[in-house]
Structures are given as C-alpha cells and as structure tokens.
Amino acid sequence: MCGIVGYIGGQPAAPFLVEGLTRLEYRGYDSAGIAVLSRDAKAKEKTTAVRTVGRVRELEAALPKRLAGRVGIGHTRWATHGPAAERNAHPHRSADGRISVVHNGIIDNAASLRAALEDAGVEFASDTDTEVVAHLVARSEADSLEAAVLEALGRVSGTYALAVMDERHPDRIVVARSGSPLIIGVGDKEMFIASDAAALVRHTDRAVHLDDGELATVTATGFHTFDQYANATERTPVQLAVAVEDLELSGHEHYMSKEMREQPEAAETVLRGRLDERFATARLDGLMLDPRELRSFRRVKILGCGSAYYVGQMGAQMIEDLARIPADAEAASEFRYRQPIIETDTLYVVVSQSGETADTAFAVNEIRRKGGRVVGLVNVVGSTIAREVDGGIYLHAGPEIAVASTKALTNMGLAFGLLALHLGRLRDLSHADGLRILRGLERIPGQIREVFESEERIREVAGRIAGAQSAFYIGRVRGFPVAREGAQKFKEISYVHAEAYQTSELKHGPLALITPEMPTIAVIPDDELAERNIAAAEQVLARKGPLVAVSHPGVDLARLGVETITVPKNEPELDPILLTIPTQLLAYHAAVALGHDVDKPRNLAKSVTVE
Incomplete structure (x- = not known):
C-alpha cells in the first residue's frame, strides 16, 4: 500500500530514492519523504530528511540542490494513523535524530507503546504508529543496530516492512519483514531496498524476497539475512520477472488505457501451454494436486478482496456449471474473523493480483493453520501469497500499474475457466463439452479485440x-x-x-x-x-x-x-x-x-x- 525504497553504495542515494518512489506512485499515497546520511563526518546534521504532502514531484522540488550522501531510505505514505500532514510523513526519526525509520503496515500495539514511551519522557512529533519504532531502537542499549532492531521488534505486534538507518552505523541499513513485502536488490558494489520490484528494475535484475519474520543487514557489498532469534538464514538472489519497458506508458495517456489494450495479449499468455486438446482439458501442473486429490474435494471456496472477490464469484459459477461441485466466493477480509470451519475436503482458492493483499494473505494463514488445502491465482511471482499457498495458477498478465485492475482481472477469469474445465473433466464433463469450453477459451483474445472496435x-x-x-x-x-x-x-x-x-x-x-x-x-x-x-x-x-x-x-x-x-x-x-x-x-x-x-x-x- 505504501512504498519503501533504500540505497547504499558508491553513488548519491537521493536520485535513486526519488526515482524509486516515482515508480511506486501507483501503489497510492498522500505524502512522501527521504532521509540521507551525509558523507561529511564533520557535518552538524549527519542526516538530511525532507518530507512533503502530495506527489513525489513536490518532494523532489523541496530537496537541497546538493545531497551527496550514499546511504538513504525513502517512503510514500498512505494514511492510517493521523492525517496526511508533513509531521506524519516518513521517514520518522528518534528524538535525537540518530535513528531514521520507514515502515509499511500497522503496529497494533502502538498506543500502549506510545503511552509507555511518553511516561519515560519521550516527546512524539507525529500521530503515527511508526514513530514508536524509531524511539524503541534509539533507546536500546544493544551493542549493534541489528540487536537494537530485534529488541524493538520484540515489543511490537502487528505487520511491518521496515528499513532502519543509524548515524552510528552509516555503513548499513537494517530491514525487517512481517506481513508486508520487502525486497533486496543486488547490484555491483551497491544494494537496493524496495517494497515492490518496480522500483528496482532500472538498476538490477537480481533480488532477494524476505520471508515473514526475517531481517537483513544490507551494506554496499552485500547482505546478511537472519531470523528473529538472530540465527542466520540462507537467501539466494532470484531473477526479477519485470522489465523496464513493462512499466512505461508507451504513448498511452494512462496506464489503465494501456493495460486494457494489453488484455488480448495477456489472455493469450495465460492460456499458452495450458490447453490440452487431446483430452479436452487444461494442464495445471502448478496446482500440485494429482487427479485423485482433486477428485476428493467436495466443495470449492474462493476468497478475494474487491475486484478479486467479484471475479471469484464468476469463478464459483463456472466451477458449479462445469464441474458440478458446490462452489462459492467470499470476501477474504471477513473470512478469518467469523471463525470459519476449515474442511479437509474443501479446496480453497485465493485470488490476488499483487500476491500481497494483506486480508487475503491472513486468510491463507488461517486455512493452513487449520489443515486446509489452499491454492492461489496470483499475478506476481515470488509474492507473499504465491510463496505461502500449496500451489496455484500464475496469471501472467504482466505488471499492472493502474489502481483499477483490468488485464489481471480478465486473466483471473480465464484462470477460473481453466480450473473449472480441469475439475469438470476429472468428473462428469464430457469430452465434447470440454472441447467446447476449450474452443471458447481460445476465442476470447480475439473477441476482446472486437470489443475495442x-x-x-x-x-x-x-x-x-x-x-x-x-x-x-x-x-x-x-x-x-x-x-x-x-x-x-x-x-x-x-x-x-x-x-x-x-x-x-x-x-x-x-x-x-x-x-x-x-x-x-x-x-x-x-x-x-x-x-x-x-x-x-x-x-x-x-x-x-x-x-x-x-x-x-x-x-x-x-x-x-x-x-x-x-x-x-x-x-x-x-x-x-x-x-x-x-x-x-x-x-x-x-x-x-x-x-x-x-x-x-x-x-x-x-x-x-x-x-
């Protein structure tokens, strides 16, 4: 929802931070800011922080002309605690200015932590939940920044993706993730941090996706990942599946216009290699379920939010029509709060364009905790939901920038068509009807082009x-x-x-x-x-x-x-x-x-x- 960027290396940090935040504008926000550590050890202010309300262009206009620091973090904020105001924009800093923090997510116990800190004499400069983290880290007596962050997070409950800078440790940025995405981009003697791969693609094609409960120390020459108990974890960089040209307007007035017109090609991509004419069915190896397992399910429950929920209703109807299995869709945001009965003979299907939708990810956790089998329809490889589900169908719609989903939504519908066909052919759907649906799926890209006429x-x-x-x-x-x-x-x-x-x-x-x-x-x-x-x-x-x-x-x-x-x-x-x-x-x-x-x-x- 918000955007995080960070840089550490041999180049000035500010240009990357501004560019990265611009790339993340589509995620939605109301204010923006950066903090950069000075290269001048004698400088009176070791950290330069600039925050503004509005678009990244207002932030860029407010930056000092010379901002040469090579370590920095930045953020675009979507208001949760406190209105859109400069005092509430990130980065947030400790009272002495030493610690700077950017944060996505919500600290559930922020009110009690704030009260305790105020009782201890801390004065707050914002209305946000994030500021408590900066003060907790600054007040720690731990010997290292990593230990101080671990100590602070030990007192925090909620969701977060965090990046923390410390003037005493100008050679590193410590990052942490729990319930909100965070990626480390790997460069040549420079490293990048972002909440979304879109911020990284002009600078590197290799990245590390942190898991929930994982932290990392990022320096100019590399990274070290560890868990909440300070035990080292193993992370290997993977190839990013996003190209720079995918993120450009390419002559269109709006991203939504561009993405609507990309639907025929996106539809062809999601269908490619998945239509089995010989057996009049769909090939869905990514489900990680063999025919015997799929036949054992007596019901299908689909979970999504917003447009993903509505396309889930379309999918439920397709499944009932073709597979003759009871199926229904439900808003993922309500699912775990109604004490759902998780049945082992129900196939749970979660739907998310980004693969990071918090309500849907929490539903996945609830299902898995109670022993249910859950698969995902997700557009982003390596996303949280894609890594947490038991299997799934990647949508292959390509990057979607506009807030209103179009091509990903259409590919969700096509993925449900594939799933319904697959389930139907395992049951009583005839070869002739299977071939009828297969032919129908093949016609859709061309028919989308007809609509645009x-x-x-x-x-x-x-x-x-x-x-x-x-x-x-x-x-x-x-x-x-x-x-x-x-x-x-x-x-x-x-x-x-x-x-x-x-x-x-x-x-x-x-x-x-x-x-x-x-x-x-x-x-x-x-x-x-x-x-x-x-x-x-x-x-x-x-x-x-x-x-x-x-x-x-x-x-x-x-x-x-x-x-x-x-x-x-x-x-x-x-x-x-x-x-x-x-x-x-x-x-x-x-x-x-x-x-x-x-x-x-x-x-x-x-x-x-x-x-």
Whole structure:
C-alpha cells in the first residue's frame, strides 16, 4: 500500500530514492519523504530528511540542490494513523535524530507503546504508529543496530516492512519483514531496498524476497539475512520477472488505457501451454494436486478482496456449471474473523493480483493453520501469497500499474475457466463439452479485440452518464458478478456512486430510486434468462430511468430503443469474462470525461497491505 525504497553504495542515494518512489506512485499515497546520511563526518546534521504532502514531484522540488550522501531510505505514505500532514510523513526519526525509520503496515500495539514511551519522557512529533519504532531502537542499549532492531521488534505486534538507518552505523541499513513485502536488490558494489520490484528494475535484475519474520543487514557489498532469534538464514538472489519497458506508458495517456489494450495479449499468455486438446482439458501442473486429490474435494471456496472477490464469484459459477461441485466466493477480509470451519475436503482458492493483499494473505494463514488445502491465482511471482499457498495458477498478465485492475482481472477469469474445465473433466464433463469450453477459451483474445472496435461508442455513452450523481448496475446469475465489478470500477475512478443489484431484486426495493437522473447499466446475456432481464429493463424504462444494456447480438433490444453495447457471444459459462470488458471502458471514459486522475484514484491503493 505504501512504498519503501533504500540505497547504499558508491553513488548519491537521493536520485535513486526519488526515482524509486516515482515508480511506486501507483501503489497510492498522500505524502512522501527521504532521509540521507551525509558523507561529511564533520557535518552538524549527519542526516538530511525532507518530507512533503502530495506527489513525489513536490518532494523532489523541496530537496537541497546538493545531497551527496550514499546511504538513504525513502517512503510514500498512505494514511492510517493521523492525517496526511508533513509531521506524519516518513521517514520518522528518534528524538535525537540518530535513528531514521520507514515502515509499511500497522503496529497494533502502538498506543500502549506510545503511552509507555511518553511516561519515560519521550516527546512524539507525529500521530503515527511508526514513530514508536524509531524511539524503541534509539533507546536500546544493544551493542549493534541489528540487536537494537530485534529488541524493538520484540515489543511490537502487528505487520511491518521496515528499513532502519543509524548515524552510528552509516555503513548499513537494517530491514525487517512481517506481513508486508520487502525486497533486496543486488547490484555491483551497491544494494537496493524496495517494497515492490518496480522500483528496482532500472538498476538490477537480481533480488532477494524476505520471508515473514526475517531481517537483513544490507551494506554496499552485500547482505546478511537472519531470523528473529538472530540465527542466520540462507537467501539466494532470484531473477526479477519485470522489465523496464513493462512499466512505461508507451504513448498511452494512462496506464489503465494501456493495460486494457494489453488484455488480448495477456489472455493469450495465460492460456499458452495450458490447453490440452487431446483430452479436452487444461494442464495445471502448478496446482500440485494429482487427479485423485482433486477428485476428493467436495466443495470449492474462493476468497478475494474487491475486484478479486467479484471475479471469484464468476469463478464459483463456472466451477458449479462445469464441474458440478458446490462452489462459492467470499470476501477474504471477513473470512478469518467469523471463525470459519476449515474442511479437509474443501479446496480453497485465493485470488490476488499483487500476491500481497494483506486480508487475503491472513486468510491463507488461517486455512493452513487449520489443515486446509489452499491454492492461489496470483499475478506476481515470488509474492507473499504465491510463496505461502500449496500451489496455484500464475496469471501472467504482466505488471499492472493502474489502481483499477483490468488485464489481471480478465486473466483471473480465464484462470477460473481453466480450473473449472480441469475439475469438470476429472468428473462428469464430457469430452465434447470440454472441447467446447476449450474452443471458447481460445476465442476470447480475439473477441476482446472486437470489443475495442466499439470503444468510440462506449466513450460517447460514458460521457452521457458521467454527470449522474448515482448509477445502478444490474445483472442476474452469471451477470450479477459482472454488474458488481462494473459498479466497483465506475465508483472507484469516476467517484460517481454506483451500486450493483441482482436484476430480480430491483422490484424488492431499489426500484424506488429510479428517476430520469438515475442511469441503469443492465447486463443482459443471451441466455435462458434474457427475456426476464428484458422485462426488468422495461420496468426501469417505464419509470423514465435512462438505461444502457451490455448484451449479445442475439438479444432483441431494438424494440426498447435503449443504448446497447454489444459484446461477442462465447460459451455461456465464459460470457462473463467478455461482458466485463465494456464496463472497464465505461468507467475509464467516464473518469476521463470528469477530469479525474484515472491511474491514482483518491484514497485508494494498488496493493492493500494493511487491514
């Protein structure tokens, strides 16, 4: 959610810190700051710290012209404790200025630690939970920075990714991780620290991903990892799977626009090598489950947050349709708090673009602690969830920068199609039906391209509804998750209130809100419920409600005279994947028409690493 960067080596640290923070802007933040250790041993101030509210460009403008220190840490903050203000921006420092800390996550017992420190005479300069760590490290009487950090963390409960600098030990940065990602980039006589590989790719292609409970001492010449008991651990750098060009706009106005247009290629990538025509099934070796194990599951439970939850609902319907196994989706953020019953004959599937979504990662821990089998649909290799699950399906959508997920979401839907096909063919799905679904999956990349041929019309429709105060999205059975995801996209980037309802529920209350000022976006697939969906649309029109239909060529809507966005027809089980694409475009063009920052919607973050 927040961003951490750090540098130690032979070059000035500030340029990397600023560049790295800029690369992490997509994660969402409201303030930024850096702290750099001076090269001048006689300098009155050994640490130069600059913090600003707003974008990284404001931070860069506020930096001294000469900032030559070769050790530094930086941070972009998404407010949790205390408002967006300079005093709350990171890095936070100890009272004597010796210790500087940047932190992602939440210190659960910060209030009690703060009270104890204040009783001991410590004066706090911020409202944050992070500042307690700086004071705890500074007050330690340990002989080394590593020991002081360990002592401080022994008093802390919560989640954290930390980077700590000490003026007494200017040759090192100590980092620690528990529940929030942290990566060490390995260079040539220089080392990098980041919470996301995007900050590293211009400088190194080798990195070490810390595990939960692991710490490291990072110097210009290398790193040493150890656990919470100071025992050495073994870490080997791995190749980063992100290229610099993947993170560029490449001529597009917004990352969201670029990523939507990358969907056909991303879809081809997730399907490549996974379609088995001979047996009319999917090859999913990454699940690490043999046919006998897969047949033993009597239920599938899918967990995700936000858009991942809604695509999980699509996936549950696919699994029930094709495999005839009871399946349902649930918000991962609520899962562990309702004392869930973990069943050994249930296959748990967690979904996360970043692989770092805190609520979903905690759900994985709960399932594994109680003996459940959990697999993941994750986009980022080496991420927390990818390493914690028993197996899974990598989405291979490529880096996704815009906060609103598009290509990763589509690949999640395709991955569920593969999983449903695989499970179905292990049970009662016929070879003919398996081949039907396989052919349907093969058609999807080309059909996504067809949707974009209607983009200009979709832009015009979006411009007409952008000025509304509220909007309804409605859909039924397979169409309902499409409506939920559509409403999510519309509200998060256009800031227009949007709600999703099952079409059948309109008459049970929401119809009272239909007015000429309240547009309704109706998902009407060409399926067995098409006539019922059309009847509901007529109820909206009878009350003079503006209506936009997202539908198929075979649905007769001409007699209603409504605005229709037509989507190519695929197999009924796979149609929701394609029906989602126009809702992305509607949201995007509405947000553009309203002049909003499409890639960085207010108050939101790309990877939600706090509860």
